[in-house]
Amino acid sequence: MKNVLHFVARDFACTSRGARLGWHGLHWLCALFVLVALWLPSPGHAQGAAPTPVRIGVIGPFTGPSSDFGVPMLNGIRLAVEEINAVGGYLGRPLELVVKDDTADPARGRKLAQELLSEKVPLVIGFCNTGVALRSIDLFQNNKTPLIVPCATGTAIAGTYPPRESYIFHMQAPDALQAPFMVDDIVKRGWTKVAIFADTTGYGEGGLKDVTAALAAKGLKPVYVARFPTGVKSLTAELEAARAAGANVVFTYTVGPENAVVANGKKALGWKVPQVGPWTLSFPYFLDGAKDAAEGTLLVQTFIAEPSNERRAAFLANYTRKYGKLAVPMAAANGYDATYLAMYALLSIRDGQLSGPAIKEALEGKLKTYYGVVATYEKPFTPDDKVAFTRSMLVIATVKNGAITFAYPEDYKRNLFVQRK
Structure with a gap:
C-alpha cells in the first residue's frame, strides 16, 4: 500500500504528466491520493466512531463596507472545502470551517482572532483589510498558529517578523x-x-x-x-x-x-x-x-476571470453555479488556492498531530506541487520566503x-x- 501511495504522490507532483492529465485528471489524482491514504491507519477516530472534524479558522469582513471582497474570499474557501471533503478530507476527517466576521474593524478583528486561538484551531485563513490584519498578526505569531492571508496586501504582513521565525504566510501579491x-x-x-x-x-x-x-x-x-x-x-x-x-x-x-x-x-x-x-x-x-x-x-x-485553461474554467463554472456572480475574482481564487495549500500541508503530516510548528514546517517545504487556479505552486513558501507571489505573476x-x-x-x-x- 505504501508503494501505491508513493506512486500516486509522485504522479501528482509531476508537472509534465500533470499538464497532460488536465484539471479534472489532476483532481482525480488528488482524490485517489486521499482515498489511498484512507486505507492506512487514520488518526482522529476510533473504529466505528464518527470522525472528528479538523476545524479551520476563517476570518474576514463578511458584512459591512469590505464585504464586497470578503464574501468572495469566503466562498472560494468554502468551495475548496466542499471539494476536499467530497474525497475524504484529512485522512477521513472532514474539514470544518470556524467563520468569524471582523466587519473590517481592527479592534473587532483582534477580539475574534483571540476567540479562534482559544478554540484551538490548528491554522487560520483570512484577513482582507491590511489594518485589521496588522492589528492581529502578533497573536498568531506568539501562539505559533499558522495564518494564511489570501486578500490583504500590506507589505508589513509578511515583513513584520523574520521569515524563518514567522508563522504568517502571505497568499497575495503584497503592495x-x-x-x-x-x-x-x-x-x-x-x-x-x-x-x-x-x-x-x-x-x-x-x-x-x-x-x-x-x-x-x-x-x-x-x-x-x-x-x-x-x-x-x-x-x-x-x-x-x-x-x-x-x-x-x-x-x-x-x-x-x-x-x-x-x-x-x-x-x-x-x-x-x-x-x-x-x-x-x-x-x-x-x-x-x-x-x-x-x-x-x-x-x-494576478487573476482575471477568463477561462484561459481548464482549471480556471472549472473553478469559474463551479463558483458561478454555487454562488452566482463572482464579484472580485482575485479574492475568491486566492481563498480557494490558499485552502488547497493548507490541505496539502495537513496531508504531509501523517501522524495526525496538527501542531502549529508541524504545519509551518509543512508549508515551508513539504508540499506536493499544487496545480492551482491562480498559479502552479511548486514552492509557494520556504523558510526564507513567506510570500506566495512573484513579480512575474502580475499583469x-x-x-x-x-x-x-x-x-x-x-x-x-x-x-x-x-x-x-
Whole structure:
C-alpha cells in the first residue's frame, strides 16, 4: 500500500504528466491520493466512531463596507472545502470551517482572532483589510498558529517578523510588488507627474509608502499627495489641487467607495487624466460606483476571470453555479488556492498531530506541487520566503465596458500558460 501511495504522490507532483492529465485528471489524482491514504491507519477516530472534524479558522469582513471582497474570499474557501471533503478530507476527517466576521474593524478583528486561538484551531485563513490584519498578526505569531492571508496586501504582513521565525504566510501579491509594477508601467507611458490619493487606514498608509518608494527608485517624487478618511463623499478640493500641481496621472490607494469618489470627481471637473492603482480598483464599489468614469482605469491583477485553461474554467463554472456572480475574482481564487495549500500541508503530516510548528514546517517545504487556479505552486513558501507571489505573476489590467480585462495583448497570450512559483 505504501508503494501505491508513493506512486500516486509522485504522479501528482509531476508537472509534465500533470499538464497532460488536465484539471479534472489532476483532481482525480488528488482524490485517489486521499482515498489511498484512507486505507492506512487514520488518526482522529476510533473504529466505528464518527470522525472528528479538523476545524479551520476563517476570518474576514463578511458584512459591512469590505464585504464586497470578503464574501468572495469566503466562498472560494468554502468551495475548496466542499471539494476536499467530497474525497475524504484529512485522512477521513472532514474539514470544518470556524467563520468569524471582523466587519473590517481592527479592534473587532483582534477580539475574534483571540476567540479562534482559544478554540484551538490548528491554522487560520483570512484577513482582507491590511489594518485589521496588522492589528492581529502578533497573536498568531506568539501562539505559533499558522495564518494564511489570501486578500490583504500590506507589505508589513509578511515583513513584520523574520521569515524563518514567522508563522504568517502571505497568499497575495503584497503592495511592495504591486506598487512598483504599476509605477514601471506609468513611467513607460510617460506619466511621471504623479498625484497620490491614499486613505488614512493601514492599507492606505502602507500603499503610500510603497508608491513613494517606487517613484524614488525612478528618481521621481509625487507632485501632490492627498490623505483622506474612508467614507469621504467628495474630494473635489484635493483633485483641484492635484490638477494645479500639474499631475498627469492619479494613483489611488484606498479600499472602498473612495476610488469611485476620485473617478467621479475627475469627471465632474472635466479633468481627463488616467487613474491607476492596485487590485482594489477591481472591486464593485469602484466599477459600479464610477460606471463610465472608470473606463480605461489601469490596475494590477494576478487573476482575471477568463477561462484561459481548464482549471480556471472549472473553478469559474463551479463558483458561478454555487454562488452566482463572482464579484472580485482575485479574492475568491486566492481563498480557494490558499485552502488547497493548507490541505496539502495537513496531508504531509501523517501522524495526525496538527501542531502549529508541524504545519509551518509543512508549508515551508513539504508540499506536493499544487496545480492551482491562480498559479502552479511548486514552492509557494520556504523558510526564507513567506510570500506566495512573484513579480512575474502580475499583469496590468484595464477597465473596459465595466469589466476587468488585460491591458496588453501579450499578457492575454501569456495567461494561456499558468504562472509558476
